Amino acid sequence: MSNDDSHTLNIAYLGPEASFSHQAAIEVFSPSTNTLHPLPSFSAIFSAIQISTHDFAVIPIENSTNGSVVQVLDLLSQCGLDSSAQFPDIEVVAEYYLPVHHCLFVAQNSDSSSKEIRTIYTHPQVWGQCNRYLSAHFPPNQVERIDVGSTSAAAQLVSRETNGSNAAIASKLAGQRHNLVRLAENIEDEPGSNTTRFFVVRNRNSKHARTTGLEQYLSSRTGQSQRYKSLITFTIPHTKPGALADALAVFKQYHFNLTSIDTRPSRKRNWQYVFFVECEEADNGGTRGIHGEEGNLQRLLADLQRFTESLQHLGRFQDQLQREDGIQSKT
């Protein structure tokens, strides 16, 4: 499906259509000039980028209320130029922040009363995002909560029901698409502040220049920060006490500010972890082009290697966090 000779790019996102991932993909890659493809799972998306059937993918990494998307972290731990990596050629080339609003929908043919609702369908991560609204209006002992693969699938499921006792929590986009009746909107715990952060990934061996296809998105952001962040994953030897503190001290030494740290089981050895660190370059100086990897970054990575068992640099991308909106960095 790769279109190296035309400007039509194939973009993968987690389906079904009208998911939040779809919305993010639409906002980064205009559907008028690109083809957007819903794929059935995160692992299908990573495979599609690794074997280059698709040019880019837009994948959620973290929600401001609910935390990290651990399935994506586990797949990212399989990326990087390591002989044993499942997806050695995947790299992160951009990030994108999508504000998330949830609505409660029922089918057109139902009596549109929330009193009758006995079952609510949505993606499992949404329960935690709408905890206050659900506890007040649909406590678990009165209303059954059923997990489905996506908020869009929940909307589709309810649109097919003739039973007025079913409801879905989904986006406006999904509700519109499936002709549902909206009973409530912005039911998330912190309306206006619930945001999902996405990564844009691609195959680093692509014939395209690294950000071809992303120019429109990136040029629309030029008013913002021109700072760059890197995503680095590593494991540390279990025999060295203090190795994590030593590794993190290297970032400080090179004036890289840690903006995020996450851990997941390595799945190679019990209670050994993969660390996911994002760090912001202190000063991009004259090297504002996304092509110009800082020599400073290379020196940091070389130094870091002294304290790590495995080490992967998974990408360098513009920081899109709008701190003037009250969104804050981690450190």
Add this chain to the structure above:
Amino acid sequence: MSNDDSHTLNIAYLGPEASFSHQAAIEVFSPSTNTLHPLPSFSAIFSAIQISTHDFAVIPIENSTNGSVVQVLDLLSQCGLDSSAQFPDIEVVAEYYLPVHHCLFVAQNSDSSSKEIRTIYTHPQVWGQCNRYLSAHFPPNQVERIDVGSTSAAAQLVSRETNGSNAAIASKLAGQRHNLVRLAENIEDEPGSNTTRFFVVRNRNSKHARTTGLEQYLSSRTGQSQRYKSLITFTIPHTKPGALADALAVFKQYHFNLTSIDTRPSRKRNWQYVFFVECEEADNGGTRGIHGEEGNLQRLLADLQRFTESLQHLGRFQDQLQREDGIQSKT
């Protein structure tokens, strides 16, 4: 329900009966001398300990394959001697490692063939723990996966079905309790190495001495490490670059080895995080009693406060990790 004058303790665990939490509670607190109570949710358990209707609770914190139990982390971030904390008096007094084995069960009256299975029920975290077996035998496009509140609830649900197309993934204990037929056992990805770590928590104002009720469990572990770990939670000011590296350097300075680090959204400000750090004292010297909090720990906490916005010491407990079994520490 608190029994300050007798030796019968009331122990809370996440129900229903025959859950892995039940099994862990049985192994820490003998049911012959204590009363074990299934509670409906983690938040109900934290409330029960805070208001002292129960003496102890046994709660899962982390699985070696699947990572942290984020709902428990979020509740722990509400603990500590902070005026705004929801559960200011809860402290961690012990940890416990339970090896986890999953089995596939069908009802007695079904034809006991895995060919007929169309739907599998289990706790959402179990899908990730049995990924290889499920992908090979029950791919998602052929068999529907339905989340239920616990593996024990899955077993109960299947025991009531007359339809032979339903199966449950649950523990041997749950299968026995609900008279199910076992089709497969040890279906977890890494048989023998899948382990769940539990915390034992209690109210720090309890009239009981801090570990009364735990003596039997702790005395059974005396052959093991006498090292102590502490659980510390903190947030860091967003205005100070490098604050996380500075905070972690304090642990190193006091020779405390970081054994675990986790983050969750603070839910107070977007992209601000609560850090959960566990650290092992370098040398317990003469202070092996669990009552004798190291002066060293107090000095570490005082120093740490220079780099943190909020800081809570949530407990000090014996390290139960059996490194001789190939289980390794994080750093």
